Amino acid sequence: MSHIVEARTTIQHPDLTLLRQAVEIVAGAHEGGRVEDHILDYGRRRQVISSGLAVFTGRVFRGIGIEIDAQGMLSFKGDPWTVQQEFNQLQQEILQTYVSLATMAALQQMGYSAEASQEDTQVVIRGVAYA
């Protein structure tokens, strides 16, 4: 009647509306967080991000941008100097939030009522269907 699956996920050709939503959620969770369409380089010069999505926080003050290449693959662009840990954490949070939002949307499309909760570093999404 039931089973458990563990899987490794990769993102290619993401849904841009959902990606923006994920970026806004992550920015909103950090002090001084905001979404911009550019990052700053080491000389504080603006570098436009092709997806139009970059996150700035109080710590990552030069920003982290999300680039999408011709194959639809995501990469992160920015200068992590002195903030490498926060830079890496933001990347993980954006990916985790995107996968979580997509999972919520998929479960709802399947007719499940879905709720998400944060449990330590994990996001747990519970979908229930009574039909």
Add this chain to the structure above:
Amino acid sequence: MPKEIEVTVNPDGMTKTDFSGFAGPSCLDAAKRLRELLAQFGIQSEETLFVPKPELEAALENDQVAHREIGQERS
């Protein structure tokens, strides 16, 4: 009994999906549908572990026995 799908998303993008309350092997159909819908959002899932619960194991074994019996009848 409601059907439940619980998905745990780790910071590194690994997911663990727990299907419960499904009749027979219908959980496998639900898993396939979920994978298809996630693919629409650009998410590709590469399965690293599959653990059938005892009820699914029994259903799959019965299915195999039924297929074997049909095969023997035909031969």
